[in-house]
Amino acid sequence: MKELRLMKGNEAVAEGAIRAGTDGYFGYPITPQSEVMEYLMAEQPEKRTGMVVLQAESEVASINMVYGAASTGKRVMTSSSSPGISLMQEGISYCAGAELPCLVVNVVRGGPGLGTIQPSQADYFQSVKGGGHGDYRLIVLAPASVQEMFDFVFLGYDLAFKYRNPILILSDGLIGQMMEKVELCEQRPRNTVFDPSWTLTGKTPDRERNIITSLDLDASQQEKHNQHLQEKYRKAEAEEVRYEELQTEDADYLFVAYGSSARICQKAIQLGREKGIKIGLLRPITLWPFPKKPLAAIAPRLKGILSVEQSAGQMIEDVKLSVGCGIRVEHYGRMGGMIPSPEEVLENFEKLFIKK
Amino acid sequence: MTEEIIIAGFGGQGVLSMGKILAYSGIMQNQEVSWFPSYGPEMRGGTANVTVILSDERISSPILHLYDTAILLNQQSLDKFEQSVKPGGVLLYDNNGITRHPERKDIQVFLVQAADASAKMESTKTFNMVVLGAYLKIKPIVELASVYKGLEKSIPKRYSHLLEPNKKAIEEGQKIVKKV
Amino acid sequence: MDIKDIIKPENLVYQKTKLMTDKPLSYCPGCGHGTAHRILMEVIEEMDIQSETIGVAPVGCSVLAYDFMNVDMVGAAHGRAPAVATGIKRCWPEKFVYTYQGDGDLAAIGTAETIHAANRGENITVIFINNGIYGMTGGQMAPTTLEGMKTSTSPYGRDLHSMGNPLKMSELLAQLPGVHYVTRQSVHSPRNVRRAKKAIRAAFEVQKANKGFSLVEIVSNCNSGWKLEPVPANEWMEENMFPYYPLGDIKVDGKLIVNQ
Numbered sequence A: 001m002k003e004l005r006l007m008k009g010n011e012a013v014a015e016g017a018i019r020a021g022t023d024g025y026f027g028y029p030i031t032p033q034s035e036v037m038e039y040l041m042a043e044q045p046e047k048r049t050g051m052v053v054l055q056a057e058s059e060v061a062s063i064n065m066v067y068g069a070a071s072t073g074k075r076v077m078t079s080s081s082s083p084g085i086s087l088m089q090e091g092i093s094y095c096a097g098a099e100l101p102c103l104v105v106n107v108v109r110g111g112p113g114l115g116t117i118q119p120s121q122a123d124y125f126q127s128v129k130g131g132g133h134g135d136y137r138l139i140v141l142a143p144a145s146v147q148e149m150f151d152f153v154f155l156g157y158d159l160a161f162k163y164r165n166p167i168l169i170l171s172d173g174l175i176g177q178m179m180e181k182v183e184l185c186e187q188r189p190r191n192t193v194f195d196p197s198w199t200l201t202g203k204t205p206d207r208e209r210n211i212i213t214s215l216d217l218d219a220s221q222q223e224k225h226n227q228h229l230q231e232k233y234r235k236a237e238a239e240e241v242r243y244e245e246l247q248t249e250d251a252d253y254l255f256v257a258y259g260s261s262a263r264i265c266q267k268a269i270q271l272g273r274e275k276g277i278k279i280g281l282l283r284p285i286t287l288w289p290f291p292k293k294p295l296a297a298i299a300p301r302l303k304g305i306l307s308v309e310q311s312a313g314q315m316i317e318d319v320k321l322s323v324g325c326g327i328r329v330e331h332y333g334r335m336g337g338m339i340p341s342p343e344e345v346l347e348n349f350e351k352l353f354i355k356k
Numbered sequence B: 001m002t003e004e005i006i007i008a009g010f011g012g013q014g015v016l017s018m019g020k021i022l023a024y025s026g027i028m029q030n031q032e033v034s035w036f037p038s039y040g041p042e043m044r045g046g047t048a049n050v051t052v053i054l055s056d057e058r059i060s061s062p063i064l065h066l067y068d069t070a071i072l073l074n075q076q077s078l079d080k081f082e083q084s085v086k087p088g089g090v091l092l093y094d095n096n097g098i099t100r101h102p103e104r105k106d107i108q109v110f111l112v113q114a115a116d117a118s119a120k121m122e123s124t125k126t127f128n129m130v131v132l133g134a135y136l137k138i139k140p141i142v143e144l145a146s147v148y149k150g151l152e153k154s155i156p157k158r159y160s161h162l163l164e165p166n167k168k169a170i171e172e173g174q175k176i177v178k179k180v
Numbered sequence C: 001m002d003i004k005d006i007i008k009p010e011n012l013v014y015q016k017t018k019l020m021t022d023k024p025l026s027y028c029p030g031c032g033h034g035t036a037h038r039i040l041m042e043v044i045e046e047m048d049i050q051s052e053t054i055g056v057a058p059v060g061c062s063v064l065a066y067d068f069m070n071v072d073m074v075g076a077a078h079g080r081a082p083a084v085a086t087g088i089k090r091c092w093p094e095k096f097v098y099t100y101q102g103d104g105d106l107a108a109i110g111t112a113e114t115i116h117a118a119n120r121g122e123n124i125t126v127i128f129i130n131n132g133i134y135g136m137t138g139g140q141m142a143p144t145t146l147e148g149m150k151t152s153t154s155p156y157g158r159d160l161h162s163m164g165n166p167l168k169m170s171e172l173l174a175q176l177p178g179v180h181y182v183t184r185q186s187v188h189s190p191r192n193v194r195r196a197k198k199a200i201r202a203a204f205e206v207q208k209a210n211k212g213f214s215l216v217e218i219v220s221n222c223n224s225g226w227k228l229e230p231v232p233a234n235e236w237m238e239e240n241m242f243p244y245y246p247l248g249d250i251k252v253d254g255k256l257i258v259n260q
C-alpha cells in the first residue's frame, strides 16, 4: 500500500531522515530550512526509531557534532541554509579529510552575506568546487521535487558510506518551502554493524585501535592520503553521474538547469514548443560529478545551450567545460532571491538565440 | 486537466491553509499537486500568497506568471495580480475593503462576500472556506467529498469540532457566489 | 481653544528622540524591542554623543536596528557583534561603541565572542534583549528558553535532560574580572522603562570612564513567539521569566552584588 503525503520539501527531508534510519541529527535554526528540525522535534523520532535530535548552539557546533557522531560509524546529518553552511565549511573539510560519511543539506537562500531568505542557487561554486580548504570533493545531489528531497536522504547515505565521504544535498528555498505529493517508503533499520576497520566503537583485543584524523604532518604521507582521496573521486566520477533528459531527442536548443530552475525550465520548454521552438532539458541530478559526457554527447546536435540558474552564472562554467568551444553557451538567471518565471526564461532565451 | 491558481490576501485570512486544503483534495483524487507560499517575516501581518497547481500530469514549474484562476482577497493583491489572469480565466474576489474593483473585460469576474457571510455565521475563522466554496462552485475541479476528506486531514484532531462549521461555510460560499 | 493653540513648544511634554528615524518599526505590536531602541537612543541624545557613537546590529528581529537608530551602524554576522565591536573600538578607542543583541545571537551562536570580549574587559556596552526565544526565525528554542516552555523546536516543552538548562548569561559574565557593570532590567511598564534607561546611561558612563565591559540585559516579550497577545505576554513574563531572570543589578563598579 502506497503511503502518500502532502509535505513541504523541508518536512520530506526530515521524514526521510527518520525513515532512512538516521542515528543523529544536529542543527541550528535558519530560514528557509527551520522546518527540518521543527518537524523532527514534533515527530519525536527518539520514540519512533531511537534517533537523536539535538539543537546545537551554532552551525559550527552542529557540523562538529556531526564529525564526532560520524566517527562512530552511525548515520548522521545536519541541515542549514547558506550563511550556516558557510560556517560549516571548516568542519566539512575535516569530514572529507578524515573520510567520514555524513549528510549535509543546504536549503539555499540569496547571498552574499546575510543576503535574503528567498530562494537562490548562488552556492553552486561553494558546493561543487570545495567550499572549505584543501583538495576535496563532495558528491552533490540536487533535488528538483519534494519527492526527491525525501529520496535523496536514502541515496545520500548509500553514497556517503560507499565512499566514506560527506554528501551534500543542494536544495533551495523554493523546493524547501513548497508542498507536493510524496510517496513514502518503509522504515529502514538503523545501523547495527560498524566497520571495525575505522569506526570508533572502543578498542577490543581483536583489533588495532582506530584513529579518526585529517592530520598528517609528514608531507609525503599527506600526499599519499590526497592521492587516495583523488582515486575515490575518480571512481565517483565514473560511477555516480546522475541526470535527467527531457525532450532532447528532437531538440534544437537545450536548457541546462538543476533544482527549482529545472522545474521552471520545463514550463518554459512547454511554452516554447507551443510556439514551435524545439527546446529540451538536461537536468543534472549530481552537480558533482557533473554530467559532462551526456552533455557533450547531445551538444553536436544543438544550435545553442542556455544554462539557467538563480545566480550570476556559476554552473555555466561546467557546462562550457563539458561541451567545448564548438557551440554557443549562454547564461540566464536572476540573483539575490528573485525567481524567474517560465515566461521570462523563454523570453530571454529568444532574445539570446532566436531574435537577432 | 491542469488548473493553475494564485490565492492572495492578508496574513491571517487563511490564504495558505485554503491552498493546502485544495492541494489535499487533489491528492485524494490522485492528482499531482504543488503549493508554493510566500514565506518569511514579511508574512507577519503583511500580505500572503500561495500558488496552487492541480494537474493530471507531472507538474513543471511551481511558480508562474499567468494563472487560470486568481482568488484575490485584498486591495494590494487585486492590484498586483489582476493582470496575471490568463485571458478567459477566472478572477474571484471579496469586495470587503475594496475601493478599486476588477476592470478587465477579457476575463470572468466573480464576487463572493465571504467576510460578510462568515461574520453573519459568527465564525470569521471560516472566511477562507466560504471563499473555497465559491471557487469550487465556479470550477468544480475537485469533488466536495475529496475536499471534506482533505479538510479532515489538514485540521488537527483537537480542532475536529471545527469540521462542521467549515463544511457549512463551503456550502454557504457555493450559494452566495455571483458573476459580476 | 483650537488645537493649534495647544501645539506650542512650551506645552510640550514628550517628544520622540531625534535619534530614532521616522521609519515605522517593523516589530510586532507590543514587542519590547521598540521601547529598548528608544531609550537607548534617548541616552545617546541626552549624553550628546551621536557624533561619537557607533552601533553594531545583530542577526535577529533587531537585524534592521540600523533602520531605526539614527547613528552610524554596522550589521554583524549572527553572534559576532562583540567581535565586530571590538574591531571598531580598537580602531576608535575614544568613541562609544555598543552592540544590541538578542539571546540567540548573544547566548547561543555568539557565546564565545561575548565571553571573550567581556573577559578582555573590552570597553564597549552590550544591550542584551532576552526574550527566551528566537523571534526572527519563527519561535525556536533559545538557550534562555525556560524549562517546560513550548517553542517550535521544543513543541512538548523544554526538557532540561536533553536540551540543557536556561542559560543565565548575565550572572555568568559578571564573574569575569574584565566586566565592570552588569544589570538586568525590563521595559514592560513605565517604571521599568525609566529604570532600564538609567541602567543604559550608567553603562555608557562606564564606557566614558574607560572602565571596561558593561552589559544591560533587558528581559523582554516576544508575543509572536510566545503566541500571546501583548498584555498576557507581559503577565506571563512577570510570572515566569522574572523569577528565573530576576531584575536588578548584578555587578556594579566591578563588584558583584550579593543577594542576587
Ligand SMILES: Cc1ncc(C[n+]2csc(CCOP(=O)(O)OP(=O)(O)O)c2C)c(N)n1
Pocket: A028, A029, A030, A031, A059, A083, A084, A087, C059, C060, C061, C062, C078, C101, C102, C103, C104, C105, C106, C129, C131, C133, C134, C135, C136, C137, C142, C222
Ligand atoms: C549563521 C546563521 N545561522 C542562523 C541564522 C538564522 N537566524 C537569524 S536570527 C536567529 C535567532 C534570533 O534570535 P535572537 O537572537 O534571540 O533574536 P530575537 O529575534 O529573538 O530578537 C537565527 C537563528 C543566521 N542568520 N545566520
Ligand code: SF4
Pocket: C026, C027, C028, C031, C032, C033, C061, C131, C135, C136, C221, C222, C223, C224, C225
Ligand atoms: S517576533 Fe517576537 S521579538 Fe520579533 S518583533 Fe515579533 S514580538 Fe518582537
Ligand SMILES: [Mg+2]
Pocket: C060, C102, C103, C104, C129, C130, C131, C132, C133, C134, C135, C142
Ligand atoms: Mg530572542
